[in-house]
Amino acid sequence: MRFATLRDGTPDGRLVTVSADGTRFATAPVATMQALMEDWDAHFPTLLAIDDYPHALAEHVVAAPLPRAWQWLDASAYPAHGALMDEVTGVKKPPVDFPLMYQGASDRFYAATDAIPFPSEDLGIDFEGEFGVIVDAVPMGISADAAMAHIRLVVQINDWSLRSLAAPEMKTGFGWVWAKPHCSMAPFAVTPDALGADWQDGRVCLDLQVDWNGERFGKANGRPMAYGFHELVARAARTRDLVAGTIIGSGTVSNENFRETGSSCIAERRGIEIVDQGAAVTQFMRFGDTVRMAGVDAAGRHPFGVIDQQVVSSQHYRP
């Protein structure tokens, strides 16, 4: 089953269910995604019974599936990416036996087609393609096995990053604030079962196609997470209850053979260049650049729809 949120002038938008081909929708009997996550079991049977999608879905009216959330925790679950980044940034992390995670801005998630404003091209503007999950209420101290049942929806995210700020912020020990502005979300949130065999061990086993200014930049597969999403959820809940509607991200999708698959962020490609050629040659994004991201299955379908957006100057931008 697949959901979207339509812009209706309110901060949370209007929840709809979407046809399997992503072209039509039905208004959901529960008004918002947040309300659905707060009482999934009560609402889901009614939603599941919907088999008529009377309205055509227009791309420009689609918001992020959860346009704002009470909590956003983003992990770094792909070891190929983490190891390369440590090597080239010179950030020395002690080895840890748990998934790394930071708390990010959750008060706004951009829609898949929104223009994204930044104050300066000097900040090292980068995209980060990743997958994520939305959970219902999760109690503190839950096990990874029990956490699996709390994963209600799967989403696709562009975790915008400002690389000039990232390494200095890491070195403070306080983590990222300014290097991690608001993220974008692909149009559709889907139930894990709707991914079929592409949802395995709490992992999204789809290729993530990433195109920068119309050219293929990466096509890494989501499978090789060191920890499944259920393990990320359990870790997130180690010392806190997770509020319904918490979003947990995978971190940049990355494969060991990233020289063949390409990358899901510019920083990784620059890291490969540093290792292979001694210096980064690929520059970060400029105002006017576009990025397109789409998980793709074996039949060429995009279960989450497509993120396709342009970076603009905040000086000349009015939302």
Next chain:
Amino acid sequence: MRFATLRDGTPDGRLVTVSADGTRFATAPVATMQALMEDWDAHFPTLLAIDDYPHALAEHVVAAPLPRAWQWLDASAYPAHGALMDEVTGVKKPPVDFPLMYQGASDRFYAATDAIPFPSEDLGIDFEGEFGVIVDAVPMGISADAAMAHIRLVVQINDWSLRSLAAPEMKTGFGWVWAKPHCSMAPFAVTPDALGADWQDGRVCLDLQVDWNGERFGKANGRPMAYGFHELVARAARTRDLVAGTIIGSGTVSNENFRETGSSCIAERRGIEIVDQGAAVTQFMRFGDTVRMAGVDAAGRHPFGVIDQQVVSSQHYRP
């Protein structure tokens, strides 16, 4: 002017205005603190006109002034505390010319008298007494001067910390997640002008009385922040719009003469012991321990009311 939020069975509670002596309230014409922050200028004149407080205020019905927020950013603005912590934890931070800040859990703020559940005494349970501000919507890139006008309310916070997890998390560069569970807030949010001469240069110039298990532990003054709250707000907004209702914290209140004033967290006292005696002797909190925190003015009044709460085991706790 002074506000509180009463528990009414909803997550956001019911906004009320409170008499100057903190004993009586009037129901506000705007239902929630969040709604007030989203349209302060429209609501405030009506609120200011209230001069009759018909109801007696009972402590147990008071929630946090903002029981959940879309964003919580906590700084570390007291240099005496920061320098000592760096020295004793061995975390080597490069010098920075901006205030340090991390993004914390904002989906729940405990009330001043709530019992606080933690999974284990081994986590290094600590309180952190601090002040904070609540802003209305702040645009990205604002100046510190312009940010001052967005500071609508001042609050007092207990930023619960789990010290056994804190230093290891800092060393990952991802910042704190598990070391920083939900915070508590004192009963009243007050307008800066209601603090009179105790609000100067964007700083709360009150002593913060901290009592642990009934004994005075600290009485540091809020004045010596290296950056005023307006500067913290401007820094927070460097690469993002701040959503209305964003809370910005000062970090642990601390003075250069902390050997005389005492401390606002156990970690600082332990740091002093390490420096002076070679080893920390004060232990962290145990289940059943209490902490009381209250900003106090020259007349002995507590503008934010009093935080007074007990730490309990999450194994035996049902909210």
